[in-house]
Amino acid sequence: xxxxxxxxxxxxxxxxxxxxxxxxxxxxxxxxxxxxxxxxxxxxxxxxxxxxxxxxxxxxxxxxxxxxxxxxxxxxxxxxxxxxxxxxxxxxxxxxxxxxxxxxxxxxxxxxxxxxxxxxxxxxxxxxxxxxxxxxxxxxxxxxxxxxxxxxxxxxxxxxxxxxxxxxxxxxxxxxxxxxxxxxxxxxxxxxxxxxxxxxxxxxxxxxxxxxxxxxxxxxxxxxxxxxxxxxxxxxxxxxxxxxxxxxxxxxxxxxxxxxxxxxxxxxxxxxxxxxxxxxxxxxxxxxxxxxxxxxxxxxxxxxxxxxxxxxxxxxxxxxxxxxxxxxxxxxxxxxxxxxxxxxxxxxxxxxxxxxxxxxxxxxxxxxxxxx
Numbered sequence: 001x002x003x004x005x006x007x008x009x010x011x012x013x014x015x016x017x018x019x020x021x022x023x024x025x026x027x028x029x030x031x032x033x034x035x036x037x038x039x040x041x042x043x044x045x046x047x048x049x050x051x052x053x054x055x056x057x058x059x060x061x062x063x064x065x066x067x068x069x070x071x072x073x074x075x076x077x078x079x080x081x082x083x084x085x086x087x088x089x090x091x092x093x094x095x096x097x098x099x100x101x102x103x104x105x106x107x108x109x110x111x112x113x114x115x116x117x118x119x120x121x122x123x124x125x126x127x128x129x130x131x132x133x134x135x136x137x138x139x140x141x142x143x144x145x146x147x148x149x150x151x152x153x154x155x156x157x158x159x160x161x162x163x164x165x166x167x168x169x170x171x172x173x174x175x176x177x178x179x180x181x182x183x184x185x186x187x188x189x190x191x192x193x194x195x196x197x198x199x200x201x202x203x204x205x206x207x208x209x210x211x212x213x214x215x216x217x218x219x220x221x222x223x224x225x226x227x228x229x230x231x232x233x234x235x236x237x238x239x240x241x242x243x244x245x246x247x248x249x250x251x252x253x254x255x256x257x258x259x260x261x262x263x264x265x266x267x268x269x270x271x272x273x274x275x276x277x278x279x280x281x282x283x284x285x286x287x288x289x290x291x292x293x294x295x296x297x298x299x300x301x302x303x304x305x306x307x308x309x310x311x312x313x314x315x316x317x318x319x320x321x322x323x324x325x326x327x328x329x330x331x332x333x334x335x336x337x338x339x340x341x342x343x344x345x346x347x348x349x350x351x352x353x354x355x356x357x358x359x360x361x362x363x364x365x366x367x368x369x370x371x372x
Contacts, residue, residue, distance in 0.1 A: 006078060024204040029066075029084050035158070036062045036085040038228055039094050040105070051098050053105045053246045060242035069308060077304040081286070086278060087154055089271065097267070101259050109250030111264075115272045119310035128310075129303050132280050137288075137297035143277055144285025159184035179225035183214045183232075279309050 002008065002015050037043075037059045041052030052058065062085050069083035089112075097108035122128040132140075156162045160181040165172035174181055187210030194202035214232035218225045226232040255264045287299045294300065 006074075020201060020204075024201060025082055027204050027207045029082060031158070032066070032084045032087070033059060033062055034228065034230060035087070036090050039090045042094065043228060048099065051105065052094070053109075053249075054243070056243035057246040060244055061247065063242070069311065072311070073305070073308045076308050077301055079287075079292075079301070079305060081283070081305065083308075086275075088150065088278075089274060092271065092274075101263070101267070103255060103258055104252075106249045106252040107254045107258055110252035111255050111268055111271060113250055114253060114255075115268050115275060116310055118268065118272055119275060120307070123303065123306045123310050126303070128276070128306050131276075132284075132302065132306075133298055135280070137284070137293075140280055140284040140297070141288060143281030144288075145281075147278060147281045148285070159188075179217050179221055183210065183217055183225070186210065186213055279306065 002018075008014060008018065037052075037055045040058050041055050042048035043055070066082075066084040070081075073079065073081050073083055093108050093112065097103050097111060098105055101108075103111075119128065153162075160174040160178060161184060162171050163174045164170070187206060190209050191203060191206030194206050199205065211232075214226065215234060218232035223233065255267070259267070283299065283302070283305060284293070284297075287293050288297075292299055299305070
């Protein structure tokens, strides 16, 4: 059934390869399950506790929306893009809308909902696709590079390799004497070594080994190496019923009378603009590496991808997610990925698709088989 529906054989892949790549992509994306609730609930910031929707409900919404939208993306577009909460806009919701504009979290999520409604209208009218087609391919790829660098910086910050500097210094080196940074460096070395040796599933193996090292180091330190709840510890329970208590409460349009009509319009527009170009860079970056773009740099069935993408802000009042790392049907890219495939890591994790970067500006790969 999967072979007939997705035409896997024509794309040079198998069900087994796709399952391994899907598991790897999930592991690459799984940090969002904890980081998104941590950001929206101001974990570690005592004076802001209680302003967010709650850790457990946010975790449930993050997982449910990502799972449902990823399946919908595959079924509707037949492209291997995964969907998860976009890093960056969740911080905007938390620190600009909730802390800066003093909005309750439901009204802040309402801003995301309204932005999703507008984006949906732009997709249905064909305007969003027309704008994407009008932008030069070199600029689209540059946006993708920028998003990749942003994700890299998030990794450096989350791993403790960099931290905010003193007044006047935006960023400085982290504390390289801390155990958390030591675990980061060990994990980075293990993963890079596995990739250099072209071990199949290098990223997945690297993630699993690093997780094991982190749990051991955290236990040996008396659980002081990692401070976020649930990080680097053996879970007390394997299964638990998700908390859906806040679902639907993000359908709140009170931002117009809480912040004023003009401030609300400008806020929605600015978030919509970030959403618009975030998706553009992600989609074009992955599709270009995979060889899915035609001779004019356009992606077939783009409107289906954009339509599923714009439904995400409408789901459960959850902050706008962005498409994650490529799949086994796409070569590695510096962006987020794909539900039925391999991560954006190493050539060995791609299936039969070309896994090399353009050797010079303007070069394009040979045409690959078209997805149906």
